Amino acid sequence: MQSVPTGGNQAAQSGGVGAWIVSLVPASVSPNQISLFRLACAVAMGVVGVSGDYLGWVIILGLAAGMSDLLDGAVARSRGQVTKLGAFLDPLGDKILALSATLVLLYHGVLSGWALAAILAVEAHAVVIPLMHMVRQSKRHQPLWPAPRVKPSRLGKYKTFGLAWGLGFQIIAAWAGWPWLMISAKILMWISILAGVWASAIYYRDWFTGCFDETSA
Numbered sequence: 398m399q400s401v402p403t404g405g406n407q408a409a410q411s412g413g414v415g416a417w418i419v420s421l422v423p424a425s426v427s428p429n430q431i432s433l434f435r436l437a438c439a440v441a442m443g444v445v446g447v448s449g450d451y452l453g454w455v456i457i458l459g460l461a462a463g464m465s466d467l468l469d470g471a472v473a474r475s476r477g478q479v480t481k482l483g484a485f486l487d488p489l490g491d492k493i494l495a496l497s498a499t500l501v502l503l504y505h506g507v508l509s510g511w512a513l514a515a516i517l518a519v520e521a522h523a524v525v526i527p528l529m530h531m532v533r534q535s536k537r538h539q540p541l542w543p544a545p546r547v548k549p550s551r552l553g554k555y556k557t558f559g560l561a562w563g564l565g566f567q568i569i570a571a572w573a574g575w576p577w578l579m580i581s582a583k584i585l586m587w588i589s590i591l592a593g594v595w596a597s598a599i600y601y602r603d604w605f606t607g608c609f610d611e612t613s614a
Contacts, residue, residue: 428473446501519593559589
């Protein structure tokens with residue numbers, strides 16, 4: 398008698414390694430729970446990193462957060478569980494992870510205040526655009542919520558990816574004492590910041606020209 402493959406096995410057979418990894422996630426674990434796990438890892442990474450010389454643990458927490466970042470979206474799409482909450486948690490996790498890594502590097506004297514200011518500037522649109530929306534709605538005597546969702550552009554995704562790896566590699570370089578990796582990571586970070594400046598300019602332009610869907614949560 399021939400056995401009938403389960404849904405997870407079918408996904409693994411049809412979608413390769415990525416689908417197989419997704420199939421290992423228990424059905425009781427939702428994509429949003431994975432995103433919340435990433436947020437917890439990102440916060441813990443910052444707390445541990447500024448509590449002493451614990452860069453090894455910071456790297457482990459950062460890797461866990463990074464892997465869950467790849468997993469939550471894949472699970473949501475494969476199960477048809479894409480939600481507005483998930484769309485909110487995903488970029489929030491990216492920003493908290495980047496902020497935690499930045500604080501750790503500042504604490505250990507790897508980053509300068511100028512680097513912190515540049516990183517905050519390229520991430521500010523996520524807060525500034527909703528605030529501008531609320532001010533405009535208040536002047537119009539219209540509901541303040543929902544705020545416009547800043548739809549990520551391809552350039553913005555490249556910035557997020559490059560910045561995360563640039564900061565992460567600096568932490569690894571500081572822990573391992575590898576100057577060649579530190580130099581490469583700093584170059585990647587600043588290239589990503591420049592990409593972020595361009596992406597932010599596009600975000601602000603799109604908001605002022607009314608390209609964002611201001612009814613989306």
